[in-house]
Amino acid sequence: MAINPPVLNAPLAVPGFRVGTASCGVKSPALKGKRQDLALIVGDVPCHAAGVFTKNRFRAACVRHGEATLSTQAENVRAIVANSGNANAGLGEMETVWARNLIEAGAEAAGVAADQVLSASTGVIGTPFPIDRIRASVHEATDSLSADHWEQAAHAIRTTDTFAKWSSAVVSIDGQSYTLTGIAKGSGMIHPNMATMLAFVATDAPISADVLAPMLRRVADRSFNCISVDGDTSTNDTMYLLSSGIGLGHAPLSETAVFEQALTELCIELAQLIVRDGEGVTKFVTIEVSGAATEAEARTVGRAVAVSPLVKTAFAGSDANWGRILSAVGNSGVAIDTNRITLRADDVLMFENGNIHPEYSDEQGMAVFRQPEFSISLDLGMGSESAVVWTGDLTHDYITINAEYRT
Amino acid sequence: MAINPPVLNAPLAVPGFRVGTASCGVKSPALKGKRQDLALIVGDVPCHAAGVFTKNRFRAACVRHGEATLSTQAENVRAIVANSGNANAGLGEMETVWARNLIEAGAEAAGVAADQVLSASTGVIGTPFPIDRIRASVHEATDSLSADHWEQAAHAIRTTDTFAKWSSAVVSIDGQSYTLTGIAKGSGMIHPNMATMLAFVATDAPISADVLAPMLRRVADRSFNCISVDGDTSTNDTMYLLSSGIGLGHAPLSETAVFEQALTELCIELAQLIVRDGEGVTKFVTIEVSGAATEAEARTVGRAVAVSPLVKTAFAGSDANWGRILSAVGNSGVAIDTNRITLRADDVLMFENGNIHPEYSDEQGMAVFRQPEFSISLDLGMGSESAVVWTGDLTHDYITINAEYRT
Structure with missing residues (x-):
């Protein structure tokens, strides 16, 4: 059950990119021909690229390969090959061999060199x-290459996602329009069964790799890193950003702030889609600090608020339990002054100056918490910086999905 | 539902201490006379004392009072007064006044000075x-003072605990026998509704406050801090250790290692009782690193393993999902080498040298995970230090208790 999944507009083609998919029966030969499970994103020109990877010490071989490739070839990437159905993780020495094989298969299908290819795998581990x-089916991805196949690619990288996730934007910079299109997969803010968060964004905005790399880290911190809320980061989490613009002959942008803002908004939209598709989630909660x-x-x-099981079960129970929220704040490790904190649920003032607000009533709080979407606002009273985190609740369905089935 | 709660032997009297209880109707006047909800522990002589408190930035007034008292009176403590039914937390300026009032009431009942009294409150907040x-009923605690009332006190500090928790030990040091008796309360390893963990230990072993303070921190790290496994530390968590020995005329122990070992074992037993009584817990899991x-x-x-919702739901589902365990290890922040890790469930070898063990089968793992009690052993292969953490699983009952009821 997803929370208010929006009807998505069709993704936009991005100049310099074509996308294909294949049905390989990765998870099981019986699925061959029944669902697409491999996506191939091909740059028509060498692309500038950047990546952000899982911080888990157990990193799948595709993550290690991708990081190594970007360290030498960040201005010369031609393709991403990604499969669902098997994470190629927890497999010892063969994992590295198989990751290399996947890259070689993708390179051959794309007609480029293996050292120009990034890869990602998601699905069962071990x-x-x-x-x-x-190898037997990757040619289908070549056959289906088209500038308009982003939606199909978004479907091909799904695992337990209940809907495919994509977003597009157009920015105008110095009188020139550029397109951004991103696809993502992820089964919720509590990564189920180590389900991987993947996101691939392509753009024709001409930005060099040395600018893209720090930008992508900033953007990830304000989007995907604001939903990975229980620390159960997968072994395979990966985000790639590819830019065809310089390869297409555009001069590199001298000012990238407008692009970064558009990229941030696009990634926030993708990140929120992942929360809305969270396992067992019945509430979509925005936490503004x-x-x-x-x-x-x-x-x-x-x-700290978003990961607390007590806060998340209070959300599930529509229980405006402000004490649990404040306790989570107190446990965050940040040196707060409890007498300066203000807490609101939507526009209802709950707590101020170290005490419950005199006019606050439980009925007011419950009315907010009963909604499928609401916000929790915390003013720490210490400075002028802020951040937003998106999360869901912790429900019986989450337990059922993760305790009673092995995916 | 508690997991294999042991039948506890009667707690032992400790020379120099008497204990009384009262029924005050703290949570509701209707409970007056129906359940004991206040405990008074009185030292017949000035006691040396130490305390360990919550690290939550939101600290209830009783915690702040206790810490202040120990900073000046650690060699002159005469009583602990503790109530259940109301945590006296989240109440602003009145909280400090009421905490002081509770101490004054306890001091009057015990016939000692207010600055010789420590306090603790647990229950609803706000x-x-x-x-x-x-004030109207505290005299009952005076009337019932007895060296043999530790069990009654253990009941009086319960909130949602399904059974009362205590433990006693006798140690022989230099030909002299000393007694330790401890009581504790806590509703599980995931502190429900900010339910407080309280533990009070009394002993007649003659140890001075300046030795007790660092000892208690070490002991807490190896007992209670090994079960507070989701970071949802309560605003009121408190452990007190009182020693009557010096006041009774014994010379201070020159060597305290034997006592510290006995205290550690006693606190581990109390800590494990809290896990066994954890909300919704159906498995008792020992994690040995x-x-x-x-x-x-x-x-x-x-x-990190013990707090992972994915690991805890795998426990609940009797699913020997070793990938979730290793991913949690990888997310711990410790700089592990994934190729050196060995993972066992009881004596079943699951993972070694970066790969699943060739002779391991899911059936072997499932047989271990189906038991109500089992161990997970992780050898990091980096050094010779170790630690043990005790935890339970995450079940539908936990969600029901925390989402569907407000206690």
């Missing part, structure tokens, strides 16, 4: 990677 | 503290 089935000394501290406080 | 009802560079890193890894 199961041998079916490279032979991928203001008055912090630093943005990082604001985010730390927001995450 | 509800005005019923100091008048306490060895081969760490430091004990602190071993504990960090163990806690």
Whole structure:
């Protein structure tokens, strides 16, 4: 059950990119022909690229390969090959071999060199990677290459996602229009069964790799890193950003702020889609933290609230239990002054100056918490920095999905 | 539902201490006479004392009072007064006044000075503290003072605990026998509704306050801090240790290692009782981490496994999902080498040298995970330090208790 999944407009083609998919039966030969499970994103020209990867110490081989490739080839990337159905993780030495094989298969299908290809895998872990089935069907991705196949690619990278996730935007910079299109997958803010968060964004905005890399880290901190709320970061989490603009002959942008803002908004939209598709989620809650000394501290406080099982079960029960929220703030590790904190649910003032607000009533709070979407606003009264975190609730369905089934 | 709660032997009297209880109707006047909700522990002589308190930035007034009292009176403590039914927290300026009033009421009942009294409160937060009802009934605690009333006191500090928790031990040091008796309350490893963890230990072993203070911190790190596994530390968590020995005329122990070991074992027993009584818990899991560079890193890894919702739901589902365990290890923040890790469930070898063990089968793992009690052993292969963490699973009952009822 997803919370208010929006009807998405069709993704926009991005100059310089074509996308294809294949049905390889990655998870099981029986699925061959029944669902697409491999996506191939091909740049018609060498692309500038950047990546952000999981911080988990257990990193799948595709993550290690991708990081190594970007360290030498960040101005010369031609393709991303990504499969669902098998994460190629927890497999020891063969994992590295299979990750290399997937890249080689993608390179051959794209007609480029293996060192120009990034890869990503998502699905079950600890199961041998079916490279032979991928080799046998990857040509389908070549056959289906088209500038208009982003939606199909968004479907191909799904695992337990209940809907495919994409977003597009157009920005105008110095009189020139550029397109951004991103696809993402992820089964919620509590990564189920180590389900991977993947996001791939393509643009024709001409930005060099050395500018893209720090930009992508900033953007990830304000989008995807604001929803990975229980620390159960997957072994395979990956985000890639590819820019065809310089390869297409555009001069690099001298000013990238407008682009970064558009990229941030696009990634926030993708990140929110992941929360809305969270396992068992029945509430979509925006946690706004203001008055912090630093943005990082604001985010730390927001995450502490978002990951607390007691807060998340209070959301589930439509219980305006402000004490649980304040206790989570107190446990965040940030040196707050409890007498300066103001807490609101939507526009209802609950707590101020170290005490419950005299006019607050439980009925007011419950009315807010009963809604499928609401916000929690915390003003720390310490400074002027802020951050926003998006999360869901913790429900019986989450337990059922994660305790009673093995996906 | 509690997991294998042991039948506890009667707690032992401790020379120099008497204990009484009262029924004040703290939570509701209707409960007056129906359940004991106030405990008074009185030292017949000035006691040396130490305390360990919540690290939550929101600290209830009783915690702040206790810390202040110990900073000046650690060699001159005469009583602990503790109530259940109301945490006296989240109440602004009145909270401090009411905490002081509780101490004064306890001091009057014990016949000692207010600055010789420590206090603790547990129960609902944000509800005005019923100091008048306490004042009206605290005399019952005086009337019932007895060296043999530890069990009654253990009952009086319960909130949602399904059974009362206590433990006693006798140690022989230099030919002299000393007694330790402790009582504790806490509703599980995921503190429900900010339910407080309280523990009070009394002993006649003659140890001075300046030795007790660092000892208690070490002991707490190896007992209660090994079960507070989701970071949802309450605003009121408190542990007190009182020693009557010096006041009774014994010479201070020159060597306290034997006592510290006995105190550690007693506190581990109390801590495990809290896990066994955890809300919704159906499994009792011991997480043993060895081969760490430091004990602190071993504990960090163990806690990371113990708090992961994915690991806890796998426990609930009897699913030997080793990938979730390793991912939690990878997310712990400790700089592990994934190729050196060995993972066992009881004596079943699951993972070794970066790969699943060739002879491991899911059936073996499931057989272990289906038991109500089992162990997870992780050897990090980095050093010789170790730690143990105890935890339970995350079940539908936990969600029901915390989402559907407001206690």
